[in-house]
Amino acid sequence: MSEMLHPGATIGILGGGQLGRMLSVAASRLGFKCHIFEPGAEPPAGHVAHRVTTAGYDDAVALAEFAASVDVVTYEFENIPTEALDLIEATRAIRPGRRVLAISQDRIHEKSFVNEIGLATAPWAEVSDMASLEAAIAKIGTPAILKTTRLGYDGKGQARIMAPEDAPAALAAMEGATAVLEGFVDFSAEISVIAARGLDGSVACFDPGENVHKSGILHTTTVPARISEAQRTDAILIAARILNALDYVGVMGVELFVTPKGLLVNEIAPRVHNSGHWTQAGCTVDQFEQHIRAVAGWPLGDGSRYADVEMLNLIGDDVAMVPDLAKAPRTQIHLYGKAEAKPGRKMGHVNRVL
Amino acid sequence: MSEMLHPGATIGILGGGQLGRMLSVAASRLGFKCHIFEPGAEPPAGHVAHRVTTAGYDDAVALAEFAASVDVVTYEFENIPTEALDLIEATRAIRPGRRVLAISQDRIHEKSFVNEIGLATAPWAEVSDMASLEAAIAKIGTPAILKTTRLGYDGKGQARIMAPEDAPAALAAMEGATAVLEGFVDFSAEISVIAARGLDGSVACFDPGENVHKSGILHTTTVPARISEAQRTDAILIAARILNALDYVGVMGVELFVTPKGLLVNEIAPRVHNSGHWTQAGCTVDQFEQHIRAVAGWPLGDGSRYADVEMLNLIGDDVAMVPDLAKAPRTQIHLYGKAEAKPGRKMGHVNRVL
Known part of the structure; x- marks a missing residue:
């Protein structure tokens, strides 16, 4: 384990919510300090971190300083802008790596990847307009759920389609964003x-x-x-x-x-x-x-x-x-x-x- | 429990070592912030605390500001100067309270207290000079251990007396401080x-x-x-x-x-x-x-x-x-x-x- 980070090193965490907070506490058990990068003021992780940078993901100077001050970078949420990741990665390793972020930031990439490695998902289809939504409903059936491909979590950016007539309202709820229709699954x-x-x-x-x-x-x-x-x-x-x-x-x-x-x-x-x-x-x-x-x-x-x-x-x-x-x-x-x-x-x- | 401190409140901790560090982490689990007061630079507790004050226990201004910024004060070690405690207690509760500190800062007070409430200790006697040390040895016997009454921990400020002729060297090791002679105990x-x-x-x-x-x-x-x-x-x-x-x-x-x-x-x-x-x-x-x-x-x-x-x-x-x-x-x-x-x-x- 020659690459073992030594106690005393600093781990940079993108995002200062509760996950960053509990990561920072865990890092302290192994003798590490944490530096939190978070756009919002008074982040929960800041209460138990060695250092906090309050800046946006578009602040190149702050990002570069953050990267220079830490030994490795991780994150507590997946929707970090690509440009911010590019800036950090120029000087510091980001773990987990970029590939999983590209995949998990987009439901269509994620489902395609999962299927490509031979694993099953619920039936799904890409939806960009009314025509593709109707085609998707014809293929998958109802009930189904329409979700924006990006930035949705905890029930946000989602609309249920219980019957084909719900389609227009569901599509409107996507506010023009590319979406994916997922078939309901009979799960126990x-x-x-x-x-x-x-x-x-x-x-x-x-x-x-x-x-x-x-x-x-x-x-x-x-x-x-x-x-x-x-x-x-x-x-x-x-x-x-x-x-x-x-x-x-x-x-x-x-x-x-x-x-x-x-x-x-x-x-x-x-x-x-x-x-x-x-x-x-x-x-x-x-x-x-x-x-x-x-x-x-x-x-x-x-x-x-x-x-x-x-x-x-x-x-x-x-x-x-x-x-x-x-x-x-x-x-x-x-x-x-x-x-x-x-x-x-x-x-x-x-x-x-x- | 009307006196329950609300999450979001700040707990002041005197001392920034590993005990303060682990207290601060525990406080975060209950939604509290911690403010560490510690004379030494870069205290371990500071890596996981919301705020750190680096100042001596004789810094009245720093102590008053510290007390004003927190909701209650605790400590991670017992040898806090009385004057510092007086200053803090003027505005904030200190828990555990003053009485235990007065007792535990002095081995003679501690042993007297323990005996007074009907609990047994090893045989002990106060020692301030060669005459009282000889009297103590005569009463308790050897082997015994001579300890300064204040500020000793982890084997510091202690000298073993295996036979009466060790007495002068042991007394010298106390460097003029009041001491207590403790009889060896046959413990399992x-x-x-x-x-x-x-x-x-x-x-x-x-x-x-x-x-x-x-x-x-x-x-x-x-x-x-x-x-x-x-x-x-x-x-x-x-x-x-x-x-x-x-x-x-x-x-x-x-x-x-x-x-x-x-x-x-x-x-x-x-x-x-x-x-x-x-x-x-x-x-x-x-x-x-x-x-x-x-x-x-x-x-x-x-x-x-x-x-x-x-x-x-x-x-x-x-x-x-x-x-x-x-x-x-x-x-x-x-x-x-x-x-x-x-x-x-x-x-x-x-x-x-x-």
């Missing part, structure tokens, strides 16, 4: 594999968790997922295949649908993932440290699961539950230090050891 | 209880750990300690008695000798304690979060132990073991971000889940 569960791949190519996956969404936002993740041993193995093999095909370095969230015909890849996220927060209460090394280890060229840690855990997101006013949760046994609270509890805003999460 | 083990008391008076103790020292510095703590169920109960009752007698708020480390005649109190430390680091790998809520909860007026968390753990300190050059430890299964590494590995310096620790 959605599961996530939080997978890690080291700089040396080794792969380690956390035990798959089972996700429940509410209003398009992750509500709970429970481990173990209620799947068979064969499905568990399949899930891990799928994730490993994706990581290897991308020569990936870091942690990735791979969301899968469990269907009678096997596992379908729903979405990949080239970063630590909300559905992996349970690892903080169930493993010796959690997803945040695993990501930092990979990015820093360290061996991956032992992420074997030693407890059953339910992770519950605290969204918006859910934080009002904190005084009661604070008294509950076997309960670990994680708050993100956000000042205001807006509807739909992720304020924290709770890991309950079952 | 040294154990620690990491005990917490909330603002509401509730007490919760972590399972006692068994300590092994090397060259006067803690080497390993292992849980469970090899003690009987009755000894375990006794240990926890002793710790609870100390906390209640002091109307204590926060986490305290209580070191006990296991002897054929029962448990003797060796030392108390009014703060999170090195022998409680195992809680990071063995409990839903660790000692650092438990301390923050108490200081912030929150209910104490669930610190029940769910795993057997061995904590190993990484002292000085021990950090060279990190690349190998990083590959080991069931192993959690904690490094403190200290630049230079000096002999005797605590560089980090490792929790191995057994």
Whole structure:
């Protein structure tokens, strides 16, 4: 491991939200400092970082200074402008690398890539206008869901098409952006594999968790997922295949649908993932440290699961539950230090050891 | 719990070493920011704190500004000058409170207090000159150990007296400071209880750990300690008695000798304690979060132990073991971000889940 970053080194993190916050804490356990780059003021990650740069992704000077001040760069979200990445990459390694960002920033690229490496997705078709939407509906059927290809997450930029007559309204909701129509899948569960791949190519996956969404936002993740041993193995093999095909370095969230015909890849996220927060209460090394280890060229840690855990997101006013949760046994609270509890805003999460 | 500090509040921590560092990380989990006050430059806690003040404990202006910027003050070491505490306490609550500091800053006060509340210590006597040292040796016998009453830790300010003729050299080593002679105790083990008391008076103790020292510095703590169920109960009752007698708020480390005649109190430390680091790998809520909860007026968390753990300190050059430890299964590494590995310096620790 000659490329192992030495304790005392600085890791640059693009994005200062709760994922950056928990990455920074994990990095401190390994003796690293973190420098956060974030356009917004008072980022949650800034409370536990050595340094914060408040600047936009179009600020070339700030980006260059940021890159010069760190030893390696990672990110907590995938929608970083290409120009910003170019500027940073001129002087510092970005891990995970550029290829996965190009893929995951665009749903069509992502689904094409997944299919090309032999993995199944829900049926999908590209939609750019009414004619292609009608053709897509004819091919895929309804119900289906229309999503913008870029920048959508947590239910934003999405419209359901329950019957062909919903098509015009759904298309209008895309506001002219290229979209993808996805067929509804008859799934019994959605599961996530939080997978890690080291700089040396080794792969380690956390035990798959089972996700429940509410209003398009992750509500709970429970481990173990209620799947068979064969499905568990399949899930891990799928994730490993994706990581290897991308020569990936870091942690990735791979969301899968469990269907009678096997596992379908729903979405990949080239970063630590909300559905992996349970690892903080169930493993010796959690997803945040695993990501930092990979990015820093360290061996991956032992992420074997030693407890059953339910992770519950605290969204918006859910934080009002904190005084009661604070008294509950076997309960670990994680708050993100956000000042205001807006509807739909992720304020924290709770890991309950079952 | 009307006095519960709200997420978003700031906790002031006196001292910026590794204990402050891990306290700051724990505070972030509950949504708090930390402001570190530390005379030394580049403190380890500063890497994960919202704010750092670099100033001496004699800097009244800096202390007043620090107090004004935080909601409550705690500390990571006990030897804070009285004048500094007076200045802070004029505007902000200090938790744990002043009484325990007055006691724990002076070995004679500490031992007197422990004996007064009906708990046993090793035989001891105050020593201020050769005459009182000879009288103490006559009363306690040899071997014995002479320690300065103030400011000593990790084997500093101590001299062994194996036979009466060692007395002059031992006294000289005290450099004129008042000292205490402690009789050697025939103990089978040294154990620690990491005990917490909330603002509401509730007490919760972590399972006692068994300590092994090397060259006067803690080497390993292992849980469970090899003690009987009755000894375990006794240990926890002793710790609870100390906390209640002091109307204590926060986490305290209580070191006990296991002897054929029962448990003797060796030392108390009014703060999170090195022998409680195992809680990071063995409990839903660790000692650092438990301390923050108490200081912030929150209910104490669930610190029940769910795993057997061995904590190993990484002292000085021990950090060279990190690349190998990083590959080991069931192993959690904690490094403190200290630049230079000096002999005797605590560089980090490792929790191995057994």
